Amino acid sequence: MFQPSSTTTRQSIETIERINNENIRLHDDIKRLRHSLKINEEENNSLQQQLEEIRNQMNNKDVEIKNFHKKLNELEQQLNEAHHNKQKQDEKFVNFDRQILFYRDENEKLTRELNLYKERLARLEELYRQLENQHNKYRQQTFTNDNNNNNNQRINPDYNYNSAMSLNIPTSREYGHFTLIKSRYSSSTMNTTNDNNTHSIPFTSDGSQNLSNQNNSPRSLNKMNDYINEKNCSSQFYAPPSRPLYSPIQVSSNRNRIDQMPVRDFNDNKIKQSEELEAKFDDLLNKKRDLESRINRIPIRGLTTADKQLLGLLEREIERVEQQISSVKLELRKMNILRTY
Known part of the structure; x- marks a missing residue:
């Protein structure tokens, strides 16, 4: 009886020891788990702090991004305004270039007109000198004819030797x-x-x-x-003398007469006609310049129907004036006032 009880006791002791060891082990595991839990809590706290810091940083970054968006919008507006101003300046520069070209063309036209006026003046001076020389020649001929007439009136030769000599x-x-x-x-x-x-x-x-x-x-x-x-x-x-020096002489006995009045009238008419043509030529050039300046004042963009009609009317008027200028130039070239090239 004593034997079996001892074995049971021994088994129970072993069981108790085993349970104790298991409890000790479990207690150690619990301690270790508590320590790990504490560590995890600390890590969680640190992570939570980091998350809060990250959230704050994200909020700050969001604010900065919003500010950057505002600045970007402002810069875009400034860029659009600068682009619009650049377009306006480009249009102004284009208008300035057109005005410069127009003034350059006007300067060239005025230079050509000045050269034409100089040539015309030289031709008129040459024509005046020719007329003056012709007038002097006619006046000398008139004087010689007057002297001849006086000599013929004073000396009447008797070719038949039958007429008596008259005494004064x-x-x-x-x-x-x-x-x-x-x-x-x-x-x-x-x-x-x-x-x-x-x-x-x-x-x-x-x-x-x-x-x-x-x-x-x-x-x-x-x-x-x-x-x-x-x-x-x-x-x-x-x-005083009874007649001017340039008046035509009277009919002489030998019927020799030089009549310079038709020549003078012809030259006067020619000079008057040339002056009228030159005045007409200048008027047509001024009219053409006025029409071109009116065309240049019409804007290029955004033409209305009235502007288009006015532009067509001005262009047709310029063509008509150019035809008149070409006809007047032809007449002036025929009169040797303008060059033929």
């Missing part, structure tokens, strides 16, 4: 006029004869001489004749 005997009026001038403008004396005795007395024209001196004078004139001669003296002595 002065009349009593002319002789009295001659003696009157001599007595008024000089201190000459007149000789009187009295029974072959010659003596000198001063001559006076106021009729203060006595009757014997009047009867013994070389000329016998009454008081009326002396008065007429004395009255007409100054007018005949200072008489």
